[in-house]
Amino acid sequence: MVGKLARWLRILGYDTLYFREIDNGRLLELARAEGRRLLTRDARLTGRLPDIPHTLIRDDRPELQLRQIVREFRLSPSAGLLTRCLECNTPLEPFPREQAESLVPPYVFRTQKRFSHCPNCGRLYWKGTHEEHIRTKLKELFGD
Numbered sequence: 638m639v640g641k642l643a644r645w646l647r648i649l650g651y652d653t654l655y656f657r658e659i660d661n662g663r664l665l666e667l668a669r670a671e672g673r674r675l676l677t678r679d680a681r682l683t684g685r686l687p688d689i690p691h692t693l694i695r696d697d698r699p700e701l702q703l704r705q706i707v708r709e710f711r712l713s714p715s716a717g718l719l720t721r722c723l724e725c726n727t728p729l730e731p732f733p734r735e736q737a738e739s740l741v742p743p744y745v746f747r748t749q750k751r752f753s754h755c756p757n758c759g760r761l762y763w764k765g766t767h768e769e770h771i772r773t774k775l776k777e778l779f780g781d
C-alpha cells in the first residue's frame with residue numbers, strides 16, 4: 638500500500654526500505670536495529686509501537702502520501718533528487734561516460750552528458766525525459 642510512496646522517497650534521495658511482504662515481527666526488529674521510522678497504512682500496527690518512531694499514512698493515493706511525508710518531515714523535494722538507486726536504495730555513483738557508450742542506446746549516449754550507476758545492483762542511470770516528468774510532477778505537488 639505504500640510501495641509507490643517508497644519509490645517516490647527514493648526518487649527524492651531519501652534512504653527508504655520497502656517490503657511487499659514481511660512478517661511484522663521482522664519488520665519491527667529491522668526498524669529498531671537500523672533506527673528507522675516506520676511508515677505504514679496499517680493503523681493496527683501503529684497502535685502497538687511504543688518504542689519505534691512511526692507515521693500512519695493517511696491516504697491511499699501515492700501523491701498525497703508523498704505530500705504528507707514531505708510536509709510532516711519538512712523534506713526537500715529536490716535537494717537529493719535522483720541520487721539513489723530506485724531498485725535497491727543504494728546511493729548512486731558517477732559512471733564514466735565513455736564506458737556507458739556500449740551499455741545504452743545510441744540516442745541516449747548522444748544526448749546525455751552524465752551517467753551514474755548503482756554500485757550494488759549495477760543499474761545505469763541518466764537524466765533524460767524521466768527527470769523532466771519527475772520535476773513536472775513535483776512542481777504540481779509542491780510548487781517551485
Ligand SMILES: [Zn+2]
Pocket residue numbers: 722723724725726727755756757758759760
Ligand atoms: Zn541498485
